[in-house]
Amino acid sequence: MIRLYDTARAEVRDLNLRTPGRVSMYVCGPTVDNLPHLGHGRFTLVWDIARRWFTFQGLVVHYVSNITDVDDKIIARAKDEGRDEVDVVKEYESEWWDAMARLGVKDPDDAPHATDYIGDMVELIASFLERDVAYQTSDGVYFDVSTVEDYGLLAGQPLESLRAGARVEMNDEKRSPLDFALWKNAKPDEPRWPAPFGEGRPGWHTECVVMSLDLLGEGFDLHCGGLDLKFPHHENERAQAEAAMTPFARHWGHNGWVMVNGVKMSTSLNNFTSLTDLLARTDPRAYRLLVLRSHYRSPIEVTVDTIADAERALARLDTLARRFDLPVLAGQDFEVASAHVWAEESLELYERVVALMNDDLNTPLAVAELFDAVSAANTAADEGHEGSARRLAQSIGVLFGALGLALLAGSHQVDATSEALVAERDAARAERNWAEADRLRDELVARGWVVEDGATGTVIRHP
């Protein structure tokens, strides 16, 4: 049984699936108005890991993650740069998928775009107006949050106390500062779609309700996103589903933030580092390992130091892959646990990892177990238990693969000159000509190789 923290209940509870054996999950995706930042990297990694783990455990996952392609910030950028909104969207959506590919985030089964669902949104908003849970003002249509009995469920606060602390500037046409825009009337030069209540565009909170229900159906299993979406975004989605009397997400999952020097990384603070930059200068797997080594609900510091730390830890794992020549796993397709033969040596490891992962995705402890197993595999090999060591190492590779982390043995493409130097060095060593062997090693190092003496002689690899 998989257990997961549910924000709506504020507790870890059994993942209670709509259909046994199948998980339907919706992950709130990005607004494509800029390069993705580290926070986007974290949420995609966290939920990719969850998804992969569910699959590994034999569940059939339907994973939906949207692209918000109509938004004030997109319009603002297009204006600033004197180009078309569609052009802005095209550029940054392309950057988004590039970054996802480099992070090793598996493609969603469906990636709906808000603009493909305008008609459905208009219909929903019209129904709200009809039923009087929404109202028109001079600038658009607003949802009346007071019509939803348990508004504030996800925020963990009743409506009254949310209202008391509201920082939003009061628009006197709004009945409550917490009421949110369902529809924004188009100003001149703004993109617009027709609607019975006036030409314009949808507010941000409506698209996810419509798209998740369309693609996953009523009462889907899991709705996820960054903690900052908990309120008001997810609260408002929920409110709309409630108002439409449609069963919505059975569970809510939220991941912690990326911090910068102890402060939340956020768009508004403009203290973000682009994911694109990070991925250009580091091994993308390092970020995944960094994410795995802390709990998904905890904040993490992503800095040059913590990434470098993760890269060094990764080197240890790659060394294992090299030593045992492990296959590369964790691509777009990955193994299911039942497809792997858990040898005697690794069964206990597997069971411990399963217990940890199934308890609210305890990746930090699972990773600690795996690192312990790395030592065990190396020790077994050092002691000459080659087969046993190999079986354990293979299992480690499979389990990291299940978490989306590919262990890389590295390429063995060696140029002819280097190959000749290796042969010369082995000859020199055979003659116990250490001076010459060391000279040849220096030469190889100068050519950019890491030189190691293996059981079969000189082994060179890229650092």
Next chain:
RNA sequence: GGCGGCGUGGCCGAGUGGUUAGGCAGGGGCCUGCAAAGCCCCGUACUCCGGUUCGAAUCCGGACGCCGCCUCCA
């Protein structure tokens, strides 16, 4: 003002009553012609003050500090 979270060894980061988290960095050793990789050992941490307990980083109370949400944000 309301709600929530956090404070752990040089760094990152788990842990929720008693036993080694793990990684990185550092020191010592084994192995090696010398290295590298690997293995072993080591630092004996838990903001502070009280309390409960045979025993607390872990529970309770208080203090201090930090962060977040109640606009936009993953």
